[in-house]
Amino acid sequence: MVESNPPIFPACAKLLPSAALLLAAVARAQSPAIEDAPIQPIFITANPLGANTLVSPTSTLDGTALTLKRADSLGETLNGLPGISTTTYGPMVGRPIIRGMDGDRIRLLQNGVAAYDASSLSYDHAVPQDTLSVERIEIVRGPAALLYGGNAIGGVVNTIDNRIPREPIDSVSGQVDASYGGANNASAGAAQVEGGDGKFAFHVDAFDRATSNERIPGFAHSDRQRALDGPDTPQPYGSIPNSDGRWxxxxxxxxxxxxNGYAGISYNGYEANYGSVAEDDVRLRMHQDRIAASSEVRNLQGPFSQVKFDFAYTDYEHKEIDDGETGTTFRNHGYEARVEARHRKIGPLEGAIGVQLSQNTFSALGDEALVPTSRTTNAALFGLEEWSVADALKLSIGARYEHLNIDPTSGGNEKFADSTKRDFNAASISAGALIKLNSAWSVAGNVAYTERAPTYYELYSNGPHDATGQYLIGNPDAQKEKAISTDLSLRFASGPNKASAGVFYSRFRNYLTEFNTGRLVDDDDNPVTPGTVDALNEAQYRGVRADFYGVELDGTWRIFDKGAQRLDAEFVADYTHARNVDTGEALPRISPLRATIALDYAYGPYGARTELVHAWAQHRVPENDLPTASYTTLGVTLTYKFRIGATNWLAYLRGQNLTNQDVRYASSVVRDIAPEGGRSVMIGVRTAF
Known part of the structure; x- marks a missing residue:
């Protein structure tokens, strides 16, 4: 049984699933369904100019598409979009990977500013956010993300909600979501209510999700891992122990x-309690409080026509509880503020400049005190300019300069007594072009030079990390990561038919990553002999030259459209190749070639989607890693839209991994002990009023 504090909104959390399913049953014989109103919101992230066509490669999830793709983690929700995979540490934990890059190279934002946590430090640390509370997710891949800093070199994932209403509301509206099922019997519910008098507006929401252990097709440990385990090692079968949770x-x-604008404030809280799939007796209890403020003023007089301000303060904590006792407490608290000002035209140039300030303090206290208490302060200036040379040609250039200071405190821990303060100045610049070949075809290209300062854990780590089976040692003399990145894409858009084919390449001069030293050590970094219980692989951060390159394809084609019927075919494929240039060895946790083919059918209020996903085997792994096998999964989703009075409903039935494949992501650090879920079915309903 999962131990947990009571939900923040207990009555709402208990009533959501049952109430929604009851109303759905009553509505079965009601009036015909209506279609969702078409909405084409402006892409917000990395787009201060509000352009309809962006030079950078982007993806979005919102509306029904987001509802039908929601999973138990942010990473799994986005997994399978072009160029995006996920870390996993069981079903509850997954952070997005973009073009093979993860951790501090991917910026996770909420409404444009940071929400501090510990997810980039370790793969067993969840992102404290549930997609039930999100209205829209925007992803920027590649160089254009540099407006958010060097630690966005891989890309940006921005989750957007309406907790601070940005447009006038002159009535009361709301939404309820409820679902049950999946490989871990997840029961999930969410509700939100918004209202206003045309000037003052409010928003309230609540969500709750609980899961059991995840069912799997066979053994938890892979064939290769079981051969290494030995005959006396217990072998879980049919489910992953300690993979349940509640948040x-x-x-x-x-x-x-x-x-001409808005100004507002919001508060949100998050609680989680989930198990570590690598340690049967370890649970993680997580808590986050976040206060945000946002404002925008438009149609100003003077040099700037529009100014936008965003601010957030986050207080995060999680405890790792081993057999009922708290072993380590991780804390991260701080703020981030961002101001963007759009200037009036200067000759042919349209643009925006901005300032970003942030400060956060991270600490890890207890058995796994990996790093000293570290305060990181960042101040940055950035700008973006665009020039529409002609109707068929748009040029853009962006730049960012930031100063970063990392100040460690040993706190009496002798391991960190020699940790010293580090200062970095990092500069980034990008240029892009969008060429329209005709009304349907266009070409977009970007090139960027990016610098990323090392993080506190890359500099100061010195401690055991049981979640990855390592004793991590930082590099206190680490220098900035420097990279030159390019991408080029050919795009097609004509009515419902859309397609894109792109290639990308990044060359790193000082790519910071972990390397095993070849020594086995104990929790105090003392050498031990092979076969010693709880022995750890000693690993140290160091910089190498590295290459990342790959291909991204996606497209939708309307096969049939007559009357109330339509049929679309969709295709997505991506491939990333990453290597250590000095040795030629593959970098770890890189997804293999993947391809998805889907048919999406609609007949009035009814919908059906069939999706076939194939991932090839990944044999390009570092020397001490095990390869992953190929797999093919089948998914089917059935939907029905209907209406009761003024209330719109969506009911759905979703089957996943219907082929019951043993799926192990190459991007998962626990792939050989915790596969993805087996065959499952989920039922859900969403209503808006």
């Missing part, structure tokens, strides 16, 4: 809106 939270926000 819940909610938010309240308010704003004042007027014709």
């Amino acid at each position: 819940h939270g909610g938010a309240i926000g308010s704003s004042y809106t007027w014709a």
Whole structure:
């Protein structure tokens, strides 16, 4: 049984699933369904100019597509989009990977600013966010993400909600989501209510999710791992031990809106309790509080026509509890503020400049005190300019300069007594072009030079990390990562038919990554002999030259459209190759070639989607890693849209991995002990009023 604090909104959390399913049953014989109203919101992330066509490669998830793709983690929700895979540490934990890059090279934002946590430090640390509370997710891949800093060199994932209403609301509306099923029997529910008088607006939401252990097709350990385990090692079968969990939270926000802008504030809280799939007796209890403020003023007089301000303060903590006793407590608290000002035209140039300030303090206290208490302060200036040379040609250039300071404190721990303060100045610049060949075809290209300062854990790590089976040692003399990145894509768009084919390449001069030293050590970094219980692989951060390159394809084609019927074919494929240039060895945790083919059919209020995913085997792994086998999964989703009075409903039935494949992601650090879920079915309903 999962231990947990009571939900923030207990009554709502208990009533959501049962109430929604009851109303759905009552509505079965009601009036015909209506279609969702078409909405084409402006892409927000890395787009201060509000352009409809972006030079950078982007992806979005919102509306029904987001509802039907939601999973138990942010990474799994986005997994399978072009160029995006996920870390996993069981079903509850997954952080997005973009083009083979993860950790501090991917910036996770909420409404454009950071929400501090510990997910980039370790693969067993979840992102404290549930997609039930999200309205839209925007992903920027490649060089254009540099406006958010060097630690966005791989890309940006920005989750967007309406907790601070940005437009006037002059009535009361709401939404309820409920679902049950999946390989871990997840029961999930969420509700939100918004209202206003045309000037003052409010937002309230709550969500709750609980899961059991995840069912799998066979043994938890892979064939290769079982051969290494030996005959006396217990071999879990049919489910992954300690993979259950519970998380819940909610938010309240308010704003004042007027014709040319808005200003508001919000609070949201998050609680989680989940198991570590690598340690049967370890659970993680997580808590996050976040206060945000946001404002935008448009149609200003003077040199700037529009100014936008975003601020957030986050207080995060999680405890790793071993057999009922707290072993380590991780804390991260701090703020980030961002101001963007769009200037009036200067000759042919349209652009925006901005300032970003942030400070956060991270600490890890207890048995796994990996790093000293470290305060990181960042101040940055950035800008973006665009020049529409002609209707068929748009040029853009962006730049960012930042100063970063990392100040460690040993706190009496002798391991960190020699940790010293580090300062870095990092500069990044990018240029891009969009060429329209005709009304349907276009070519987009980007090139960028990016610098990323090392993080506190890359500099100061010195401690055991049981979640990855390592004793990590930082590099206190580490220098900035420097990379030159390019991407080029050919795009097609004509009515419902869309396609894109792109290639990318990044060359790193000082790519910071972990390397095993070849020594086996204990929790105090003392050498031990092979076969010693709880022995750890000693690993040290160091910089190498590295290459990343690959291909991304996606497209949708309308095969049939007549009357109330339509049929679309979809295709997505991606491939990433990453290597250590000095040795030629593969970098770890890189997804193999993947391809998805889907047919999406609609007949009035009814919908059906069939999706076939194939991932090839990944044999390009570092010397001490095990390869992963290929797999092919089948998914089917059935939907029905209907209406009761003024209330719109969506009911769905989703089957996943219907071929019951043994799926092990090459990007997962626990792939050989914890595969993905087996065959499963989920039922859900969403209503908006």
